[in-house]
Amino acid sequence: MTAHGTPSVPFGAAMRKAHFAFAPHYTPLNHGSYGVAPVPVRRAHEALRAEAEGAADPFIALELHGRLAAQRALAANALNCPDVDDLVFVPNATTASDTVLKNIDWQAGDAVLCYEVVYDALRSGLLWLEEKYGVSIHVVKLAWPIPDDDLVEAMVGAARAINAETRPRRRRVRLAIVDTVVSLPGVRVPFERLVPALQAEGALVLVDGAHGVGHVDIDLAALRPDFFLTNLHKWLFVPRGCAAFYVARGRQGLVRSTLPTSFYFAPKGGKSGGEWAEMFDFTGTNDTTNWLCVEAALDFRTNVCGGDAAIKAYCYSVAQASGAAAAKILGTEVMDVAGSCLRDCCFANVRLPLEVGAGKIEPENAGKVTGWLKATGYRESGMYFQTILYRGAWWWRISGMIYVEVEDFERGAEVLRDLCVRAQKGEFLEAA
Incomplete structure (x- = not known):
């Protein structure tokens, strides 16, 4: 075990050679897009897959729920999420954002507020929403680089203007979308200011934290978003694809179904707490053994990298x-x-x-x-x-x-x- 704050080998080329398995001809300059799992985490994943193949019935039917709960608890701790049952695992950030968009009961006059550098996959989800339900998508035209005060003022001002509209019909910002770190260009957003400011205007706020955990500090207890998502396979070193999806306890009744809708759907009403979290544990026979690698990733970060x-x-x-x-x-x-x-x-x-x-x-x-x-x-x-x-x-x-x-x-x-x-x-x- 390395001393706290001191990697076992120096960061940089030495770390690349010692603990990663890139092809000899490849220089990895683009970690942010897909992430990569270190060799020790990959070995832990391979062992889990072998265990699942060795006895699939007990692994999936008897043990998976408990094992996932333990890994979710570790992810919740990393995000300072007060209740583990407010956080579940999904395959990636896009699945999480699409789960929000497809579960909200959209009404006439509802609008979604975002800025123009919203992630392309999420943008496509918004276009589908506009096409399917006629939801108004309001894109605030902001040019980065932009001072934080100007960004917050523009987003809040846009929300107030939409909420004040009465012609041709009354409108309201039902959902606002902000990032922790925008993907392209790669810029941090003052999300800690935007979330409460937009909630004060009556909006539900979805925080796209795809570049979140392991990258910037996240404190869900302090931030208190309505919805939050973050990829664990980008900056935390969990094997692809694994994302954490947080829904505030008071909003879990809005998210009644998983993608795809699976075994634990409740047709007579929404669930919350442990029952709500259980919906996401098993949505079919996808290989989710990588979701059980949070502990291995955190061990690597602590014991090899110094924390x-x-x-x-x-x-x-x-x-x-x-x-x-x-x-x-x-x-x-x-x-x-x-x-x-x-x-x-x-x-x-x-x-x-x-x-x-x-x-x-x-x-x-x-x-x-x-x-x-x-x-x-x-x-x-x-x-x-x-x-x-x-x-x-x-x-x-x-x-x-x-x-x-x-x-x-x-x-x-x-x-x-x-x-x-x-x-x-x-x-x-x-x-x-």
């Missing part, structure tokens, strides 16, 4: 230092603005030296560049660059993690610099 604080401190520092180094190589800048918490996370966004316009990259072709950068970077250099075209500029999202170091991102920036020169000359069109 949660040490991990977060390194991931933050390597992201910010790498962002600065990459911006210097690329001759650009890191996304930032005064009065914002956007960089208080394990991401950094570096602008790429690409220009859109006449005689440069034509606007109608701009969308092709991002895919070309990703495919070509991986094919030629074993590096996958998570880039986005956002409001007329390309940004590279850098993910800080315990198995990378600044030198990895410096090499990545040099590769990207060459790719940008080639893209500016139109090579991405030749590939297409």
Whole structure:
């Protein structure tokens, strides 16, 4: 066991070699998208799968419920969730958000409030909601980087304006959506301020914490959202896919069914507490042995990495230092603005030296560049660059993690610099 705060081997390339199993040709610069399980956690998962295959009946029918309860308790503790039965496991964040959208009893005049960088899968769920039930989706047009005060003021102001509308009919914000950390561009949101401010306007608040546990500090007892979701397979090191889904006790009657609706649905009314949590334990014969790996992931974080604080401190520092180094190589800048918490996370966004316009990259072709950068970077250099075209500029999202170091991102920036020169000359069109 390592001393508290001290990893058993240094973070960076040494940790990557000692405890992860990446392909030899691959430099992992994009932890934020899918996460990865360390080798000791993978071994624990493999043992669980072997146990399940060795005696499936007792494993699933007799033991799974109790085992899941123990793992849920560990996840609840990591999130400071006061009652374990307010938190359940689902396959991923999208399943959790879709469970909310498909369970609320939507009424005429209901509106959903969000900003334009809401996660794409959740955006698709909102489009379905609009199509199916005619729910009004109100997207607040905000350009990042933005000061926290301006963000909160814009969201609250939009909620008040919607709630004040009477023509052609009375409207209300039924649900508001905020993030802990936005996916693309990778920015932290002042969710601790937004949740109570939007609840004060009468909205239910769904916090998309896909980039939450293991990444930024989460205190559900203090935050008190109506709904909260977070992937355990991204920053906590649980094998894919596993997410925690929290519903406040007073809101559990709204979420009456799982996705898919399964054995424990109550057709005559909603459940709460232990009965509500039980609905999510078994929704069919998917392999959920990875849900039993929370303990193994936490043991790795404590005994190999020196604890949660040490991990977060390194991931933050390597992201910010790498962002600065990459911006210097690329001759650009890191996304930032005064009065914002956007960089208080394990991401950094570096602008790429690409220009859109006449005689440069034509606007109608701009969308092709991002895919070309990703495919070509991986094919030629074993590096996958998570880039986005956002409001007329390309940004590279850098993910800080315990198995990378600044030198990895410096090499990545040099590769990207060459790719940008080639893209500016139109090579991405030749590939297409």
